[in-house]
Each structure stands twice: as structure tokens, then as C-alpha cells.
Amino acid sequence: MSARESLLAFSLEPRLLPSRWASRASPLLAMVVTATIAGAMFALLGASPLTGIQALLLSPINSASGMSEVLLKASPLCLTAIGLSIAFKTSVNNIGAEGQVILGGIGATAVALHVPDSMSAWLAISLALLAGAAAGGLWAALPAWLRTRFGVNETLTTLLLVYVAVQLLSWLTTGPWRDPQGLNFPETRLFNANMTLPKLSDMGWSIWDGTRLNISAFFAVAAAVITQIFMTRSPMGFRLVVSGLAPRAAAYAGFSASTSIWAALSISGALSGFAGAVEVCGTLGQLQAGWVPGYGFTAIVAAYLGRLSAGLIVLSALLLALIDIGSTNVQMALGLPSAVSALLQGVLLLSILGLDLLVRYRIRRIA
Amino acid sequence: MNRPLIELINVTKRYPGTIANDKVSMRVMPGAIHAVIGENGAGKSTLMKIIHGSVQPDEGQIIWKGREINFAPPQHMHALGIGMVFQHFALFEALSVLDNIHLSMPKEVARGETGNRAKAMAKRYGLMLRLDAVVGDLSVGERQQVEIIRCLLADPQLIIFDEPTAVLPPHAIDGLFQTIRSLAAEGRSVLYISHKLAEIKSLCHSATVLRGGQLVADVAIEDTPEQELAVLMTGRALPSYEHLPRTMGPVKLKVDRLSSEPRSHQEVQLNGVSFEVRAGEILGIAGVSGSGQQELFDHLSGERPSPRDDAVRIADTPVGRLSVLGRRQAGVAYVPEERHGHGAIPDLALDQNYLLSQFGTSTSWFNAMGLLKVESLRAAAQGCLRDFMVKAPDCSVTAGALSGGNLQKFIVGREFSKKPEVLLVSQPTWGVDIASSMFIRRSLVEIAASGCAIVVSSEDMDELLQICDRLVVMANGRTSPVVAAGNMDPLRLGLWIAGMFDDQSEPEVEVA
Known part of the structure; x- marks a missing residue:
């Protein structure tokens, strides 16, 4: 062995036990790494790093309206990511949440356009949200059927169905559901008042006066709590966890593999569909052909960032929403391009994954 | 020098x-x-x-x-x-x-x-x-x-x-x-x-x-x-074993001309496997691993249901077409050969692993709201750790943290806790330390004495001779005639393990 080799040779050795300290600290460290890289990037682009980081991380949350925007962005992201975490824990690769979100929006719109104004708001909105969840769940059940019946890999089918969903959205908004008074814009008419999610400011929360914040944040928190209980204490949750960890042990326990696949995909699809319905009945108030939620994909990041645990996903969704809005502020404050947002999300995910490696392995120099 | x-x-x-x-x-x-x-x-x-x-x-x-x-x-x-x-x-x-x-x-x-x-x-x-x-x-x-x-x-x-x-x-x-x-x-x-x-x-x-x-x-x-x-x-002497006198009850498990269709070329095709086990009896399956033992256990546990309902009978009830849950209900418990990822999940805590094989039994671990009764599950798992001398701080540690012997004792204890009619055990002491092996063998004998019918497959002939009442040899997916453990001589065993048992008095098995 030459001297040069021996100086540069490193190897990864698995740790016998994952480092507990590192596993707790790694998300925080990842944020520090991300902030450092962001600062360096701002400096390279000729802007002040401190101003940049301030715009990125602090400006979005120093006012009620800023916070409301972060929460509005985080809620559907969180709902979708929680659904995905259930699929991922079952080792079912649902990467088509984007399409399931769109179908959720379409399902909610189908109700919204056909329900009379006279119906009570609570009933009407519940119907719309349920229809959204059902549409998203059915959309995701399609890959479940293909997988269990024909053995088609769900990674591919869930993804491909996203493009079908986009076409469906485009057809509906330019065809049967187009607003006749809409000057030919590819969008539906605005929903009636009984079809829009109540805003917190209208419910007497004066600190949110003047903001768009609606009750979607409560849905996200409720979904996190229910999912946590479902996964840790219900028979179906146990079955999904077991199927994801060890298919043979699942067979030993008496759990059928196809039931787990159906359940994992339908539940995650339903939560994505619910998120889409929340978005359409909340901030949008109508269905538009150009509606590209995007968070169907970001939710994959959010789910892994939150280590597939519902509680942590609430935090990771908030963080990603913060960075997303912060990046817009950076664009304005420093005149940087819009790619900054995607770039920073990527850096954050890579730092998390890199640090996770160190939780399970240690670097050892080969002497 | x-x-x-x-x-x-x-x-x-x-x-x-x-x-x-x-x-x-x-x-x-x-x-x-x-x-x-x-x-x-x-x-x-x-x-x-x-x-x-x-x-x-x-x-x-x-x-x-x-x-x-x-x-x-x-x-x-x-x-x-x-x-x-x-x-x-x-x-x-x-x-x-x-x-x-x-x-x-x-x-x-x-x-x-x-x-x-x-x-x-x-x-x-x-x-x-x-x-x-x-x-x-x-x-x-x-x-x-x-x-x-x-x-x-x-x-x-x-x-x-x-x-x-x-x-x-x-x-x-x-x-x-x-x-x-x-x-x-x-x-x-x-x-x-x-x-x-x-x-x-x-x-x-x-x-x-x-x-x-x-x-x-x-x-x-x-x-x-x-x-x-x-x-x-x-660090201690090998104790001698003693056969507890056991009373044999009625037939609890009857396997009748069980055959299988292999799903891949690595699988061994079962061909007319037949034997019966009585309450209180331990039947040993000898043979080189890969002679069809895994396929047999898959078919007995229900992980692979059989085409014929009466190919497997538990206490005279045909269960051949039943799934794992149905067989468990009928009284089958199973200790698989592979502990990690089959009989237990290394990443899950012991209490969760205890729950793994409880579905289909009469005890419900879920309350009226459909939520897990965490406390009673913990108590049961804890009791299993105690009764089977599993060295673990408590049931919240993961199964992967246990040594082979301790995890095997836990799995045996878990299966026994269901008071099974029939207990299937594949390679009971594979990769298990000597002290735990002795404990597990003794436990199996005691479980049989309590009226359970036990099927044990092992490559360790000494182990089978120590604990079994009768022996059957598997070779190429077929079973030899069943003989009393005391009557198995090395020559016959050698021939049978090589698959040469056709010239025995046993009538030729019919095709199912």
C-alpha cells in the first residue's frame, strides 16, 4: 500500500447502535449547515449574507400576515406529507401525491359547483372535503389495483397518473366546468360563500385580522394527531408498519400483503386529496387550469425530513413553508433568482440525509 | 524447537x-x-x-x-x-x-x-x-x-x-x-x-x-x-437430559399426503408428506436443511395454504385451505427458523413483537375504540420475559438488541403463551448459545407435557434424540416412515437422509 493511499483512505463503518445524540441533533445541524451554505451563496452572489438569512428565515414570521402565509402554505403540505409517511412506512412508494392532490381539488369542485347556495355552510364544506378525500383515495387506489392484480410497480404508476390528473384538470376547466362569464379563462366560477373554508379572522381571532388564514391549520394538526394514534395503536397501523419493515414477518403474523398495499395507497391518496380540497375551498375559491400545487412533490421531502413521524412532519412542513416564502422575500430583498427556493430545499434535504448517514455509520480512517 | x-x-x-x-x-x-x-x-x-x-x-x-x-x-x-x-x-x-x-x-x-x-x-x-x-x-x-x-x-x-x-x-x-x-x-x-x-x-x-x-x-x-x-x-457442566414421562393424548395434527407446487425453482416440491402427532408428543423432523422443511412449515403454519382442505387437520378439523389467522384460531403456533424478519422484527420493540403473532387468537389486545391496550400488552410481554428467562431490561428494547438465544427464548415463550394445540418449531437452537439451547429444549419438553403436540425440525441429531418421542426424516420433499426415537440407528438414519426409504414396508403413497 502506498503512503498516499494510506493517507486518503477512509471507510464507513456501521455503528452497532445508532448514535442517539446524533439522531436528535442532526435536524438542527442540518439547518445550521443549510443556513451556512445559504449565507455563502448570498455572499458569492454579491449580497450581504446576514440580510439574506434575515430575509430567508426571519422576515416571513415577523408579522401576523407573514405567519398566516407560512401556515397556509404548510397546512396542505403537512396533510399530504403525513399521508405519504403512511405509505412510505409500509414501503409503498407513492410518489404521485401531486396527482392525488389535483384529484382532491377536482372532487371538491364537483361538489362545490353542484350544491345549492341554501345548504348550510358546515354541511356543504364537509361534503366538498370528503369528496376531495374520496377522489384522491380512489386515484391512489388505481396503482394499488395494478400492483396487487398485475404486479406493476407503484413507483411508476403513481408518478404517471400525475400527468393524467393534470390533463383531466385542464379538460374540466376548459370544457365542462368553465365559467361562462369567465372571459374564456380556463377556470371554474368562484365558489359560493357556503363553499369556502371559514377564516380565523371571521371566527373572532382578532390577531389574525386582515390575514387569509383559514381553518386548514387545524386540519393539519388533527391529521397529525390521528395519524400518530392510528400508526401506533390501531391494528391496521400495526399491520402497515409490520408490512413495511418485514414482509415475511407480516405473512407470519397473518397479514395479507395486498391489503396493506391497498390501505397504504388509499389512505395516503385520501389525505392528499383532502389537502387538495382544502386548497381549492380555501385560498383558491375556484378550480383553475394553471393550478400546479407542487407540494405533492415537496411533501416527499417533508415526509422524510420529518422521519416519517407525524409529529415531526408538522415541524418539517412548517420549515419548508418558511424557506419557500423566505426565498421569495430573498428574491425581493436581494434581487436573486427564484431558483433560490428549490436550491435551498435541496441543500436542506441533502444535509439531513448526509447527517443521517453519520447517525448510523462512523467514518474511520484506514491506517 | x-x-x-x-x-x-x-x-x-x-x-x-x-x-x-x-x-x-x-x-x-x-x-x-x-x-x-x-x-x-x-x-x-x-x-x-x-x-x-x-x-x-x-x-x-x-x-x-x-x-x-x-x-x-x-x-x-x-x-x-x-x-x-x-x-x-x-x-x-x-x-x-x-x-x-x-x-x-x-x-x-x-x-x-x-x-x-x-x-x-x-x-x-x-x-x-x-x-x-x-x-x-x-x-x-x-x-x-x-x-x-x-x-x-x-x-x-x-x-x-x-x-x-x-x-x-x-x-x-x-x-x-x-x-x-x-x-x-x-x-x-x-x-x-x-x-x-x-x-x-x-x-x-x-x-x-x-x-x-x-x-x-x-x-x-x-x-x-x-x-x-x-x-x-x-463455564459449567453439560447436564444430562431426562425424558419426562408423558401421556399421549388424541391425535392433534394429521398431515395426509400433503403435496405442493413450487413457485420457483429454488423451492422444494413437497410430495405426499404424511405423519401425525398426538397431544403430549414431540415429533422430530431430521434431514439436511433444504429438503423441504421450510416448505412443510409454510404449509403447516398457513403462510402457504394447501389446495386440499384435508391435507392438514388440527384436532380432526380440516384446515388445509385456511390462512395463518384461521390456523392460529384452530390452535397452531409457530417458531420459524429465521428470527430476524420472520419470527420477529429487529427494529420493533419486544412488546410489538409480542403482538406480532397474536392476531386471530381469542384474546383481544384492542379496546372498544379499536385502540391497542398498551398496558395489558406490556404486562403480557413482560410476563413472557420473566417466565422464559429472557435477558432484557424490559419489553421496550428492540428485538434486534437481543442475542440469538434470548430472542429465541422470547419467541418460544410468546408462542407458548397462546396455549396452542400444535406447536411448530423450526431449528429451535440454531445460532443459540448453549445455556439458552438447554433452556429451550427443556421448555419444549415441558410444553409437550402440558398436552401440546409439537413438531420440531432440526439438523442437530443429538438435539432431536434428546427431546423427541418419534422421528421422521425429510429428503427431497418427501417423508420417511415415522419411527420411535429410540429405534433410530445411525445406518438407517444415514440411508434415509440420503432419501433411500422407498424399500421400507411403508405402502407407496398415492398421488394426491
């Missing part, structure tokens, strides 16, 4: 939380067959990996032919003349024997030359070698011979055999021993890793005994009775 071929002085290797080797010293003379004895976890494997070069010691010296060598990677040790035959073969199943051997040769050796050398080597040591056979089609014994030839082609002076008989059928063991003896007769040294004392007694000259990572003794085999080796290895 002869100089040792290799000498280890105070070799220490630490892993987080444990010391695998604690100041271990050892010397191997040229031409010696030197045993390294110890229970699972005694540090044998780590020590061998250090000699082989794949693990670096933290302290200590390795002296090779009088010269100290620094830690070097396996290639370097290989070049020095150290070869190893691994317990788990590193062969490409899809390639031919010749290709597998050729891959490990230096680049400049032509393929034809490899073939010639391999053939010569095989002839010299009396090994069977079919160069053009695909490794995937070979038996375990033949694969081992390919590994041995591959190792010998490098002309090693020290050859490490890591538990070579663990995977071998009994009739292949003699051949292996002859090969090892002729290697030693040529002046090569052999390091023989095992915990099977009878083998060591018949094969080896000297032994290093390890316990808990520490050197316990260096002994000459001739002067040391087997019993004493056992005491050195385990």
Missing part, C-alpha cells in the same frame, strides 16, 4: 459497548489442526477476521513466521499465505464452478490453466469437482468443496475453516475431515472454528477456548475429555 507459524499476542478488539477480544493470545504450529472453541458471541469470528485481515485489532501483535506483521487488508494476508473458507459461501450462483474459481485467480492465469490446476487440486485431496456445473445447482457440500479448492489454489499455509460442518449433511462431514487431515499432513496449519465438541475431539490436535471475548484455556485435545471442554467453553 519448532517455531509457531502464527502467533497472536494480547490481541484486543473493542466495539462500542463491548470487547470482542480481550488480550487474546494464541499460537498455531505448522502442521497442526488447531481448534478455536467458544459459544456464539465468545469472540471466535472477530479473532478469525483479525487473522484474515478484514478487521483491524485495537491492540496486540500478530507474528507470522517469527516476523511481526502490521495490520494488512485481506489481499495482503492472502499473499502471505492465509486463506479462509467461510461459513457463508461467497459464490456466484448463476456462474459455473470454473468461472467462480477463475474469478479469484490472478489476472495472468488463463481460464484453461485455472481448470487444470483446479482439477489437479481436486484429485490430490479427493474432492469431487464438476467444473462446468452451475453453482446454483450444486448441493451445499459441493459448494463448500468449490470454496475449499478456490482457497487451496493460492497455496495457503494457514487455512481457516469457519464452522464448516454447520451447513453439511452428516455423510459429507467425513470427507471434509479427510481433506483437512491431508492438508495438515502436508505441513499446512488449519484453524478450525466450531462449538461442536465431538468433531473437535476427533479432528483437532490442540484448542484455544474463548469465553466472553477472553482466553479461557489452551489445551491439548488428547488430554482433555469432552466433558471438560464443555465446562471450559460454557
